[in-house]
Amino acid sequence: AQRVTQPEKLLSVFKGAPVELKCNYSYSxxxxxxxxxxxxxQRLQLLLRHISRESIKGFTADLNKGETSFHLKKPFAQExxxxxxxxxxxxxxxxxxxxxxxxxxxxx
Amino acid sequence: xxxxxxxxxNKVTEKGKDVELRCDPISGHTALYWYRQSLGxxxxxxxxxxxxxxxxxxxxxxxxxxxxxxxxxxxxxxxQRTQQEDSAVYLCASSRPPGQGHYGYTFxxxxxxxxx
Numbered sequence: 507a508q509r510v511t512q513p514e515k516l517l518s519v520f521k522g523a524p525v526e527l528k529c530n531y532s533y534s535x536x537x538x539x540x541x542x543x544x545x546x547x548q549r550l551q552l553l554l555r556h557i558s559r560e561s562i563k564g565f566t567a568d569l570n571k572g573e574t575s576f577h578l579k580k581p582f583a584q585e586x587x588x589x590x591x592x593x594x595x596x597x598x599x600x601x602x603x604x605x606x607x608x609x610x611x612x613x614x
Numbered sequence: 615x616x617x618x619x620x621x622x623x624n625k626v627t628e629k630g631k632d633v634e635l636r637c638d639p640i641s642g643h644t645a646l647y648w649y650r651q652s653l654g655x656x657x658x659x660x661x662x663x664x665x666x667x668x669x670x671x672x673x674x675x676x677x678x679x680x681x682x683x684x685x686x687x688x689x690x691x692x693x694q695r696t697q698q699e700d701s702a703v704y705l706c707a708s709s710r711p712p713g714q715g716h717y718g719y720t721f722x723x724x725x726x727x728x729x730x
Contacts, residue, residue, distance in 0.1 A: 515654070540718050550657075550705065550721040592657065594718075599662075600645060600709065601670065602719060606656035 508533050510595045512605035519583050520613050527578040527608045529567075529593030538596035539569055539576040542604075545589045553578075553591070563587070583612045616640075618722035620706050626728045627696055635691040635725045639708030646689050647709075647719065648681060652702040660704075663689060665711070696729045703727070 509532040519525050531537060541553040554562045556569040556576060567578045576593060593605040619638040627633050639646050648660040659673035663683045674680070678696075683689040693700055703726050707719035 542718075549723045552718040552720075555718055596718075599670070600664070601647070601659065601662050603659065604649075604657035606654070 508595050508597050508603040510593050510603050510605035512591075512593055512608050514608045515606070516609050516611070518611045518613060521585055522582050525580050525583040525587070525610065525612075527591050527593075527610065529576045529578065529605060531574050531576065531593075531595045533574075533595055533597060535597055537569070539567070540594040540596065540602070541565070541567055541576075541578050542592040542594055543589050544592070550592070583610075585612045585614055588612045618706055618708050618720050620704075620722035620725050622725060623723065624726045624728075626730060629698060629729055630695055632692065632694045633696055633727065635693075635704050635706075635727070637689045637691070637706030637722060639687065639689070639706070640720055642710070643708035643720070644686065644711040645709045646683060647707045648689070648691050649705045649707065650702045651705055651724065657705065660691070693727075696727075698729045701727055701729045 511530045513528050539556040542550050543553045544550045554560055565578055565580045567576050569576050588611050590607050590609050592607045594602045596602050621636045625633055644665045646663045650658045650660055661674055661681045662670040678694045681691045703724040705724045706722045709719045
């Protein structure tokens, strides 16, 4: 069975501080991992995917198969990063399993 | 269309009434998904359509929920005899066909359903 765990419901940091949103997954096959973001009053949108190894809006995430983790990191948080973040796991059936989300608040 | 379109954006209904939620996916996206988003519960998978294959209905919470997809495009999610616990935001998403890589979903803006 596919499972995604985001242990923090809420995360609050100050502007300019590093931020890490944790995500752990459980899957027996070869996973595809994603981070989605939902800003206030906007639709859910793809932030980044592990297969692309990209950095979007200063965020990066590295897939660690040994620790079954895909934590999202940014060295210097900005106020506009405040949003709900969801980690998602895709299996061979192309159905995404989402975590319950972490609400990030970046304080001035 | 340019994006995934959902209607209505808001729906208030009385307990016991039936509701229909509509989703128009991105042209060329053969996969279509329905999720339910509620506070503290994250995104709960409901149903998945892929081309002409039988849909994956494993996430539907009860037999009051059903969905169909006509002509491989527009989908309708129907909730019969609505209950207050059905109140949530219902999200639709579409994605490219399998075999073209798993590029993630494109979501609609959702339908906020309130059962009073």
